[in-house]
Amino acid sequence: MRRDDARVPGYEAPDRERWLPEAPKSAARGDFARDRARVLHSSALRRLGGKTQVVGPGTDDFARTRLTHSLEVAQVGRELATSLGCDPDVVDAACLSHDLGHPPFGHNGERALADAAAAIGGFEGNAQTLRLLTRLEPKVVDPATGRSAGLNLTRASLDAATKYPWRAGEGPAIPGTGGADDPDAGTGRSTRKFGVYAGPAGDEEVFAWLRRGAPHHRRCLEAQVMDLADDIAYSVHDVEDAVVSGRLDLGVVADPGQRRRVGEISARWHGLAPEAVDEALLRLAATPAWVGRVEPGTRSRASLAALKDMTSQLVGRFVDAARRATQEAHGRRPLVRYAADVVVPAGTLAEIAALKALAALFVMEAGDRQPEYARQREVVAGLVDALSTGDPAALEPAYAADLAEAADDAARLRVVVDQVAALTDTTAVAWHARLVRGTGA
Incomplete structure (x- = not known):
């Protein structure tokens, strides 16, 4: 050891x-x-x-x-x-x-x-x-x-x-x-x-x-911690990004109609009752760090500092709630692997879900984003088609070698999917221009 x-x-x-x-x-x-x-x-x-x-x-x-x-x-x-x-x-x-x-x-x-x-x-x-x-x-x-x-x-x-x-x-x-x-x-x-x-x-x-020795379909404690950390980080930080980008004014939380729209998304995505989401948003807005008066898109140092303080306090709020609940359930002994499960209070889950849905409403589901999403899907689908039927040398060398060793069409398609998945956004667009549209370098 x-x-x-x-x-x-x-x-x-x-x-x-x-x-x-x-x-x-x-x-x-x-x-x-x-x-x-x-x-x-x-x-x-x-x-x-x-x-x-x-x-x-x-x-x-x-x-x-x-x-x-x-x-x-x-x-x-x-x-x-x-x-x-x-x-x-x-x-x-x-x-x-x-x-x-x-x-x-x-x-x-x-x-x-x-x-x-x-x-x-x-x-x-x-x-x-x-x-x-x-x-x-x-x-x-x-x-x-x-x-x-x-x-x-x-x-x-x-x-x-x-x-x-x-x-x-x-x-x-x-x-x-x-x-x-x-x-x-x-x-x-x-x-x-x-x-x-x-x-x-x-x-x-x-x-x-x-998974040898692991209980069927059960995640180890460390995977549960990772999953919760992911939920906490993107629920809080997506809201921060939405405010700074000018897409979200946190003052909308004071509007019952807007809270209802957030609740509808959360009900669809998380199975939460809209009433629970409404209550969660009101609880969050009542916290001292909530910056409902910062106008969207404002990037002064003072406004960014207030927003950063809010995100920091929200992360701490969620982490502390999970830590306390887990230790109350399992004690303060070291918790590893399959000895315990992470416990998250229902109210905390509702607050995390409410923030996710808030960002989704004003960013992911915004109407002006839909044409961009359609173009992105066309790029991905076009690359899969082009790489499946074109010159294997178009792939990065490691994936070209995998393609040469693939035993059948299914294995070859998996290699192409591996290659496309590895690309960054910018590289995917550039490859699409070159391999599908016949333009670019």
Whole structure:
């Protein structure tokens, strides 16, 4: 056991196992710290700097990208992990990993790729994350087979990064956790999200390995911390970005009609009663830090400072509520792996959902964004078609090699989907101009 792993009790030898055994390294860093470093230095993480969070990269220097969002999720997750007693490096690695599988154009691009890959099991950002961590991201290669093992993370870190530990169509309904990611959550239907691709070109073997000994469909505590940190970060920060971009005036919370519209979105996405969302918005607006009087688009230092203070206090409010509730349920002992579940009060879940829906109403579902969304889907679909039928040399070298080794049409399509998913927003547009429209460099 490495020295820094020894600081957190409860992790056993199987938790530190890697898919491919590696020779012992310096004891200066533990296995989990090494996992975090591998994700931090990965090319997949760097690419997130060019992928949409809410507004596209390059359209606003203030707004978050997938990369900055992931860094903020990691900070929130690490804080909560430390307070609960689970390994902060495991949670940090999972938080940094959680969006690696997202394609260009965020969830809009994800839907377009899901349609393009429908015949081979679809596309899902979380399943793509597992594929990147265990296959696509270059770090460790099996010397016996020449096959990539991706970053070859420990079982504990891979399990912590697995937000949806099931195959497509096997997941339960998950009220309160779907948001813009999953409009079916809370409706009684099985969530559309899943964590592993099935079939010959899928990743079921490594998925079975990382889930060895885990309860069926249950997420480990560290994955729950990652998921909550993601919800907290994007619920609060998407609202901040919406205000600074000029799309949202927080004063709308005083309008019963606008609160009703927010409640309708939250009911559709999260299965929450509109009354609960209404009450949550009024509670948030009554907090001392709420900046309902800051005009949208204002970027003076004073207004930005007030807004930043609000976001900081909201993050602290949600983290503290979850920490207190979890410790009341399980005690103050270190909580790791499957020894406990994160407990989030119903009122806190409603407040997080209300903020998500507030940003969705004024940004994601805004009418002026719909033509842009349509163009983005055309870019993604056009790239899949062009790369499926065109010169294999058009792919990046690693994916061109995967294409040459693919055994059948389904495997070849999966490689093309892997390639398109890896592109940043700007690169996807440039490739589309060159390969589909016949213009550009």
